[in-house]
Amino acid sequence: xxxxxxxxxxxxxxxxxxxxxxxxxxxxxxxxxxxxxxxxxxxxxxxxxxxxxxxxxxxxxxxxxxxxxxxxxxxxxxxxxxxxxxxxxxxxxxxxxxxxxxxxxxxxxxxxxxxxxxxxxxxxxxxxxxxxxxxxxxxxxxxxxxxxxxxxxxxxxxxxxxxxxxxxxxxxxxxxxxxxxxxxxxxxxxxxxxxxxxxxxxxxxxxxxxxxxxxxxxxxxxxxxxxxxxxxxxxxxxxxxxxxxxxxxxxxxxxxxxxxxxxxxxxxxxxxxxxxxxxxxxxxxxxxxxxxxxxxxxxxxxxxxxxxxxxxxxxxxxxxxxxxxxxxxxxxxxxxxxxxxxxxxxxxxxxxxxxxxxxxxxxxxxxxxxxxxxxxxxxxxxxxxxxxxxxxxxxxxxxxxxxxxxxxxxxxxxxxxxxxxxxxxxxxxxxxxxxxxxxxxxxxxxx
Numbered sequence: 001x002x003x004x005x006x007x008x009x010x011x012x013x014x015x016x017x018x019x020x021x022x023x024x025x026x027x028x029x030x031x032x033x034x035x036x037x038x039x040x041x042x043x044x045x046x047x048x049x050x051x052x053x054x055x056x057x058x059x060x061x062x063x064x065x066x067x068x069x070x071x072x073x074x075x076x077x078x079x080x081x082x083x084x085x086x087x088x089x090x091x092x093x094x095x096x097x098x099x100x101x102x103x104x105x106x107x108x109x110x111x112x113x114x115x116x117x118x119x120x121x122x123x124x125x126x127x128x129x130x131x132x133x134x135x136x137x138x139x140x141x142x143x144x145x146x147x148x149x150x151x152x153x154x155x156x157x158x159x160x161x162x163x164x165x166x167x168x169x170x171x172x173x174x175x176x177x178x179x180x181x182x183x184x185x186x187x188x189x190x191x192x193x194x195x196x197x198x199x200x201x202x203x204x205x206x207x208x209x210x211x212x213x214x215x216x217x218x219x220x221x222x223x224x225x226x227x228x229x230x231x232x233x234x235x236x237x238x239x240x241x242x243x244x245x246x247x248x249x250x251x252x253x254x255x256x257x258x259x260x261x262x263x264x265x266x267x268x269x270x271x272x273x274x275x276x277x278x279x280x281x282x283x284x285x286x287x288x289x290x291x292x293x294x295x296x297x298x299x300x301x302x303x304x305x306x307x308x309x310x311x312x313x314x315x316x317x318x319x320x321x322x323x324x325x326x327x328x329x330x331x332x333x334x335x336x337x338x339x340x341x342x343x344x345x346x347x348x349x350x351x352x353x354x355x356x357x358x359x360x361x362x363x364x365x366x367x368x369x370x371x372x373x374x375x376x377x378x379x380x381x382x383x384x385x386x387x388x389x390x391x392x393x394x395x396x397x398x399x400x401x402x403x404x405x406x407x408x409x410x411x412x413x414x415x416x417x418x419x420x421x422x423x424x425x426x427x428x429x430x431x432x433x434x435x436x437x438x439x440x441x442x443x444x445x446x447x
Contacts, residue, residue, distance in 0.1 A: 044059050068118075178299050225272075342394060358399060
């Protein structure tokens with residue numbers, strides 16, 4: 001989380017904190033009929049802030065819709081935080097940013113799930129920390145509103161402005177643990193095949209013992225568990241898989257009966273051991289610790305650490321062109337594309353941005369009549385296509401364009417250009433294949 005203003009960006013779906021949903025109610029418009037759809041905001045029933053400065057808690061919001069027959073995307077949640085000024089500092093997740101002098105939070109979610117199907121809980125978790133001078137007894141509110149695009153008859157879905165009540169009270173805090181993870185020594189760049197060892201040390205800064213701990217680990221696709229915890233009897237392990245549009249990553253969920261007394265630091269019996277795979281490049285390990293049995297941790301902000309692992313490897317991004325022919329008045333299909341020649345995969349793990357964009361300059365004498373759904377007009381004679389936020393080795397993306405031949409221009413040539421992520425570019429060994437051509441009615445075909 002962060003409390004400074006940031007730019008809008010698409011969420012990577014793997015932040016561990018987003019996996020924890022708070023109990024909440026929904027606000028929205030009237031119930032949907034079979035042929036309609038309604039957008040809803042999932043929000044807490046109410047929030048009670050302890051008046052003591054530094055008191056911290058998290059609240060979660062989400063947006064979803066009713067009718068699974070429609071595709072709803074590009075959801076935007078807006079929170080009005082103006083009444084929290086002078087009461088609480090708000091930290092926002094990476095898929096949100098603060099606007100309007102930090103009195104509003106704006107959050108993005110690309111796919112909006114439906115309540116009976118793909119929606120699996122709140123997407124946005126905020127932290128509230130009481131500031132010095134917060135007035136005891138204050139009754140405030142957090143306003144919320146959502147909007148999203150739909151392929152249904154409405155085009156755009158909106159909710160009414162709703163609100164979540166916030167009370168400021170002098171609440172005596174019961175004794176509880178406050179677990180934190182020790183930041184590990186950063187891993188130097190390693191070669192593929194290297195064993196990476198990450199010890200897990202837990203410190204209890206609270207005033208009550210943690211009667212056991214829960215360890216959760218998310219690892220990127222280029223890291224593979226080598227030993228120990230995936231085979232532990234109290235661990236569940238989901239390895240990375242490529243058969244999904246989601247960014248591939250492994251997830252480890254373990255429980256230990258290790259007691260961590262107040263003031264104690266405990267290192268778990270075995271460190272995390274992972275091997276850098278042959279396709280590894282810019283990897284990350286997210287580690288989270290929390291008390292067992294639903295015990296509330298006093299401060300969850302230091303329960304998560306991220307360990308970056310850079311692997312000495314390359315990812316060769318390239319584009320492909322095409323050669324097509326057609327008479328005046330005909331419509332022809334030209335297929336351009338993208339390919340990762342590897343050997344490494346690449347992902348924009350932190351920000352969820354596209355790994356690259358492909359720009360097509362349309363050949364002279366032709367007009368685009370149909371473009372892929374992830375492409376849009378760019379100026380008067382070009383189209384830009386945005387790829388997803390990860391690319392596995394040997395990934396191929398085909399981008400078919402239907403071109404109407406307005407008039408025959410011999411050897412009309414359009415450019416196909418790749419603009420890769422700034423993070424991938426230093427690891428591309430062959431930048432020359434980031435350019436190709438789309439030739440319409442080449443001389444060899446018309447002579």
